[in-house]
Amino acid sequence: xxxxxxxxxxxxLWLAVCQASYGEQILYQRVPNAEGMxxxxxxxxxxxxxxxxxxxLPLESTQSLPIQQVNYNPNLALRAVEIALIQAAQEIDPxxxxxxxxxxxxxxxxxxxxxxxxxxxxxxxxxxxTQEQAMNSYLAERYFERYTTPLLQKAIxxxxxxxxxxxxxxxxxxxxxLYEIVDQQANARSYLNLLLSWVQSIPYDELTNRVSSNxxxxxxxxxxxxxxxxxxxxxxxxxxxxxxxxxxANAMRLVLLNNHALLAIALTPLTKDTTLLIEGLPYVxxxxxxxxxxxxxxxxxxxxQQIASLQYTLExxxxxxxxxx
Numbered sequence: 001x002x003x004x005x006x007x008x009x010x011x012x013l014w015l016a017v018c019q020a021s022y023g024e025q026i027l028y029q030r031v032p033n034a035e036g037m038x039x040x041x042x043x044x045x046x047x048x049x050x051x052x053x054x055x056x057l058p059l060e061s062t063q064s065l066p067i068q069q070v071n072y073n074p075n076l077a078l079r080a081v082e083i084a085l086i087q088a089a090q091e092i093d094p095x096x097x098x099x100x101x102x103x104x105x106x107x108x109x110x111x112x113x114x115x116x117x118x119x120x121x122x123x124x125x126x127x128x129x130t131q132e133q134a135m136n137s138y139l140a141e142r143y144f145e146r147y148t149t150p151l152l153q154k155a156i157x158x159x160x161x162x163x164x165x166x167x168x169x170x171x172x173x174x175x176x177x178l179y180e181i182v183d184q185q186a187n188a189r190s191y192l193n194l195l196l197s198w199v200q201s202i203p204y205d206e207l208t209n210r211v212s213s214n215x216x217x218x219x220x221x222x223x224x225x226x227x228x229x230x231x232x233x234x235x236x237x238x239x240x241x242x243x244x245x246x247x248x249a250n251a252m253r254l255v256l257l258n259n260h261a262l263l264a265i266a267l268t269p270l271t272k273d274t275t276l277l278i279e280g281l282p283y284v285x286x287x288x289x290x291x292x293x294x295x296x297x298x299x300x301x302x303x304x305q306q307i308a309s310l311q312y313t314l315e316x317x318x319x320x321x322x323x324x325x
Contacts, residue, residue, distance in 0.1 A: 067223050
């Protein structure tokens with residue numbers, strides 16, 4: 001099948017939409033045009049109503065967005081730090097201090113020797129700063145960040161919040177297309193439920209272990225749209241970017257469990273809503289993953305258990321930046 005245009009359903013199946021199960025995706029098309037890339041989706045919402053949207057993402061607004069997450073390679077990261085340290089050490093006068101570097105399996109250790117300890121201390125501090133900056137630069141250039149899991153493991157993972165921030169404005173046409181089919185007199189809850197039904201209908205790709213995968217399982221928002229598949233991390237990031245396009249200022253958190261991800265948003269909860277108390281305020285939980293068709297405020301029993309046992313970490317999703325004038 002053509003890699004640029006992928007259709008899960010033809011017009012005849014669209015007419016038979018009511019035979020599909022709740023939340024099922026029944027149409028996906030991706031077609032280039034003169035303006036950029038046109039996407040068309042058809043699915044059944046949580047109430048079994050057929051829904052359809054079309055939107056165009058202009059090339060100029062998406063060409064700077066990553067289309068894939070590169071794998072984290074600890075050996076390459078270590079090599080980048082090693083080069084930075086060696087270059088910095090070359091600036092040290094050998095009459096003042098002598099530099100030595102030891103490379104182990106997963107770490108670098110350096111030492112300085114000299115007669116004046118106060119000078120050595122200053123040089124050591126400078127080299128440690130160089131080491132930290134080199135590592136931070138390597139991670140940032142590849143959309144990675146350091147992460148501590150709910151089990152207090154140290155790891156490297158994709159920078160989910162950065163993807164959300166950078167994708168919000170480019171994805172406004174998608175957010176607008178969803179808003180345009182929300183029922184009249186609809187509120188934020190109606191929009192969020194429609195958004196959830198749409199993203200839950202996107203075929204699900206099981207999450208690769210966040211700690212050991214080196215980022216290989218994560219798909220940036222544009223990749224989820226282009227490939228029409230995503231795991232829980234990928235779908236949560238895409239959903240958060242679209243929420244920010246509609247609700248730019250509502251406090252929101254990315255909730256990372258050991259092997260799952262979802263969102264929490266500051267909205268007035270209904271009695272039936274599952275909430276998470278954050279800084280004294282109730283946040284309504286929403287799970288974009290699918291294929292379970294869960295409306296706003298509903299999550300699985302397993303998710304409830306993990307949250308109740310505090311097996312999660314939270315990442316703040318900042319308010320959306322204002323468009324540049």
